[in-house]
Amino acid sequence: MFRIVLVVIFILVSLGCSLNRTSLPNIILISIDTLRADHLGCYGYYRNTSPCLDSLAASGTIFMRCQAQAPHTTPAHASIWTGLSVISHGAGYHKGSDYGLDPDLPTIATVLKEKGYNTIGIVNVSILNNDFGFSSGFDYYSWHENGEGRAGIAFNEYLKWLDENVGNPDPVFALIHLYDVHGPYNPPPPYDRTFTTGGSEGITDWQTDPVSGALLNPEEKDHLIDLYDGEISWVDSQLSRLFSELRQRGLAENTLIIVVADHGEEFLEHRGWGHSHAVWQEMLHVPMIISGPGIPVGAVDVLPSGQFDILPTIADYLEITLENPLDGVSLLDSTARTEYRIIPSSRVSPDKCFRWGLEQYEGLIAVLSGNTKAMINYGIEEPGVMFSLGNDPEEMDSLTLDPHMAEALDQYWTTPPVGCPSVLDAESVNAVLKDLGYVR
DSSP states (O other): OOOOOTTHHHHHHTHHHHSOTTSOOEEEEEEETTOOGGGSGGGTOSSOOOHHHHHHHHTSEEETTEEOSOSSHHHHHHHHHHSOOHHHHOOEEETTEEEOOOTTSOOHHHHHHHTTOEEEEEEOBGGGSGGGTTTTTOSEEEEOSBOTTOHHHHHHHHHHHHHHTTTOOSOEEEEEEEOTTSSSOOOOTTGGGSSOTTTTTTOOSOOBOTTTOOBSOGGGHHHHHHHHHHHHHHHHHHHHHHHHHHHHTTOGGGEEEEEEESOOOEESTTSOEESSSOOOHHHHBOOEEEESTTOOTTEEEOSOEEGGGHHHHHHHHTTOOOSSOOSSOOTTOTTTOOTTOOEEEEOOOSSSOSSSOTTTGGGEEEEEETTEEEEEETTSSOOOEEEETTTOTTOOSOEEOOHHHHHHHHHHHTOOOOOOOOBOOHHHHHHHHHHTTSOO
C-alpha cells in the first residue's frame, strides 16, 4: 500500500540545502486531540475517513511509527511544546497533584518568537489554557473550555487573524488544537451518518456505573466507532477547507504544515475505553505528517519517532541552534535517529484508571525500541512485560522483560526533571476534568 522509503532520512537531511532561506516560511502546527493513527486512510484504515490528510501525506512525509509521549492531553502537549519527555517537563498528574507546564521552559512559541515570528495559539480545551502554562511565548492565545464541534470555528479564527494582519512582513507560527474527535462522539450532520445510517440515535459516549465505574454499554462499541470515524471525517473536511483558504490567499507555497495527535483512543481492545488510563498502542500510536517547502514529497518514514521530536525538527529546519538539550531529536538528523532509539511514554491521568489504585498507577511507563515495547508500573509489585509489536501488534502475548529493556525502563523512570511546574489548584482542576467528562 505504501511506497516504503527505507532511506528517507538521507533524503530529509538534504532539506537544509534545498530550503530557500531568504524568506522564512509560515508554520502551522495542528494538534488533533484523541486521533488514532490506524483510523486514517494513509495509515492503512479500510474506511475513507481522511481524504485531505491522505493527500497531505502524499504531498509531504508521513511518519508511520510516531509514538505519543503520554496517553493524556496535558503531558502529551507539554512534550509537543517543549521537545522533552514527560518525566523531564513534569506536566501532568503525579505525586498526588496536577501540574501544568513550567512557563520558564523554552517552547516552540518562545523559540520562534525570538526568531522574529508572530505567534498565534488557538486551543479548544481548558487544560491547555493560561493557568496550565501553555500560553508562554504566544503573541495571541485563545482557548475555549470545551471545543467539541469547533474545528471550523477555530480555523475561522485563524483565517480572520491572518486577514487582519495582511501586510505584516514577519512570518507566522500558528498552533491550532482541535478537540472534535474527543468523546462524546457527536459529529455534526451529515458526518453523523457517514458510517452509520441511523446517526447518533442519542448514544454518543460510553456509559459507566457512577459508583463502581463499570462499563454499562459495551455492546455499543461498533456504533461508537462509527461515530468516532464520523468525527474524523468532519475534522478532515475542515482541514480541506483551511488548506483551500491558504491557497486562495497565496500562502500555501510558503507554509510548513505539521499535523500530529496528542494521543489515541481505546475501544475495548484491552478491556478499556477512552484514554489516559494505560499505555497500549491504541493510545500511543499517533499520526504525524509534515508537508511544505523542502519536505520530500510522497516519502514514508518508517523509523520510530515521537511528539517530542517536533521542536528540534522545526529548529533544525530553520537552522536555529537551541541552547538547552532536548529529549527529542530532529527528524532531519540521520545520526540521531536509529531503529533502536528509545522512545518513552508515561503519565496517566488520575480519573479513569480501572486497574490500579489512586496511589499506584502514576508509576506506569512504557518504552519503545525498534519493534519491541516494554511496560512496567513502578507503583505496584509486579514485574514488567515486553511485547514484540512486529509479531504481536495488538499486544496480546506478553514476553518476559529482557535486561536491555528493563534498563531502558529504569533509566527513563529515573530521568532528572528539567521543568519545575507549580501544583495547580485541585478544586479548579477537578471541576475542569468533570466538565470534560474525565471525572465521573
